[in-house]
Structures are given as structure tokens and as C-alpha cells.
Amino acid sequence: MAQILDGKALSKQIRAEIQKDVEILISKGITPRLSVILIGNDPASVTYTNMKKKACERIGMISDLIVFPENATQEEVENKIEELNKDISVHGIMVQHPVPKHLDELSILSKVDIKKDVDGISSHSLGNLCLDTQDYVSCTPFGIITMLEKYGIEIQGKRAVVVGRSIILGKPVALYLLQKNATVTICHSKTKDLPSIVKEADIVVAAIGKPEFIKGEWIKKGAVVVDAGYNKVPGRDKDVGDVEFEEAEKVASWITPVPGGVGPMTITMLLYQTVLGAKKYGTARIH
Ligand code: NAP
DSSP states (O other): OOEEOOHHHHHHHHHHHHHHHHHHHHHTTOOOEEEEEEESOOHHHHHHHHHHHHHHHHTTOEEEEEEEOTTOOHHHHHHHHHHHHHOTTOOEEEEOSSOOTTSOHHHHHHHSOGGGOTTOOSHHHHHHHHTTOOSSOOHHHHHHHHHHHHTTOOOTTOEEEEEOOOTTTHHHHHHHHHHTTOEEEEEOTTOSOHHHHHHTOSEEEEOSOSTTOBOGGGSOTTOEEEEOOOBOOTTOSSOBOSBOHHHHHHHOSEEOOSSSSHHHHHHHHHHHHHHHHHHHHOOOOOO
16 A cells, blocks of 8 residues: 655645744844735635635735736736836745636746746746756646655656646656656657556656546556646545546555645745745845
């Protein structure tokens, strides 16, 4: 039976360390501050942004939730980002993904000052991952790699298979695994014979958004399974991941639960990078 990669417990530990840094910064007159922009009222996005705000406040940071209506214009959103870029009391800016379809998401993300891109999904931050340099890393990939490292799971030399290639998850996690010297295969909706590719993986990262799509029988004995998926299933009271957990845990060596695996780690990395921004670029209040 697989051991559990407990993102919730690990997050608690890491957040306690971040909180100490927040206290030190506050004593120097810098309160780390994250501004989260939510456009529209997608229920999942509303839940995620509220979770982020509460997580910030619990460790003494300031968090502003800036909500635009579904029909907000590109100009309105970009003007707000420009304003936040100039505001020296703001250390991190994140735009909740996905934005309504009429907006140009890449253009919006690229407006965020690279010094405040604590969510790590601007083209600059993604480019940094390609160049093996590191400033801010996309938070879910950062959470996944941190979790593997903290649990002592070796990445170097391992065969990693990432299923999914989105810009917030699949692509950056694949690049980050590559940076950590894994041999990486990226799969997507046009990939042929996915089960046999997954079967070769020492590390499987599921980033698809389809409930229990990856079957337990596809997993190699002893593989590490990281399930980033988070899916609501009509008629079921519990949200599920992209992996068939009950079957996969019988063959894997380690596995993330859903919920309580990748999700909390993502928020923890957002807090971590905002505090990092406050440390690097924060300016003390003048009394
Ligand atoms: P996305 O943008 O919809 O991307 C899904 C990816 O899965 C695409 O690359 C798609 O391939 C691929 N895919 C779809 N059907 C497939 C199939 N039959 N076989 C192989 N690949 C297939 O989704 P996302 O934003 O990356 O999110 C993925 C999941 O992670 C969702 O459940 C989301 O809720 C969750 N998530 C969790 C966190 C967290 O903090 N825990 C953060 C972000 C996302 P194509 O490119 O070919 O279409």
C-alpha cells in the first residue's frame, strides 16, 4: 500500500515557518501583501480566491481580493494591474485563472510586474524555467516539487510522465522536473497509447481535469503518483482527482490524496513567494 504524500500536514509546517518570516518583516515595518484579482463569479474560482485570502490573513499577511464583473474589459483589468504594480505596499499580484473567454489572458498576465509575479505564470517566469534560472515559479509545480523533495523522493534520473500541458500546470511542472534532472515525457489529449506511457513512469503527474481518468492498472509497481486534478462529480459528495486513487494506492509507493495533497501546497507556495517578494523588494513604511 502506498504511503501518503500529505500536502496538508506539510503545508502546516511550511506555513508556520513563513509566519515567522512575516513577523520579522512586520517588525521592520513591512507587512507582506498579496492582491488577488478575480474576474467573474465562477464558483471554483470564488472558492480558491477566498481560500487564498484566508490563508494570507491566518499568517499575518494582508490580502486584497479585487473582484471584477464577468463583463469587465481588458482595459479595466490591465489598468488595475498597472495601479497595483506601482503600489509599493503590494508585494504580490495574482490573477485567478481562468479569466472569462472574451479577455486575452496572456496579455493580462504579462502586465504583472515580474517583481510581483508571485504566482509565477507570466511569460517571463515561464521563460525563466526554460532557461533553468529561477525567480518565481508557477505555484502548483513549485508545490509539487517541494513536496517530493521534502518527502525525500529522488527526482534525478527518474522517468517522469506528466499528463496535461496547460501553461499553469502541465508545462511548468514538466520543465521543473527537467530542471531537477528527471527524464520527462509530456502527454496530452492527442497522445497515443497513454496507458503504456504511464506504465513506464517512476513519477506520474496527473494534470488533466478529468475525474479518475488515470487507472490504477496503468501505474507501475512502486511509482510515485502526484494527482493535481480536482474534480467535482455530480452525485458524489467528495471531490476526486484525476487518478483512480483506491486502485493506484495498491501499486504506488507514494501517492497524493485529493483533497489534501497538491491543493494546500499550491497556496503555501503563493504565500512563500509573496513573502519572498516582500523580503527582496519590500519598502518599510515611513512613520
Ligand atoms: P487544462 O488547462 O484544462 O488542461 C488540461 C490538460 O489535460 C490539457 O493539456 C489537455 O490536453 C490534457 N488532456 C485532456 N484530456 C486528455 C486525455 N484524454 N488524455 C491526455 N491528456 C488530456 O487544465 P489545468 O488548468 O491544467 O488543470 C488540470 C487539473 O488540475 C484540473 O482538475 C484543475 O482543477 C487542477 N488544478 C489543481 C490545482 C491545485 O492547486 N491543486 C491548480 C491548478 C489546476 P490538450 O492540451 O491536448 O488539450
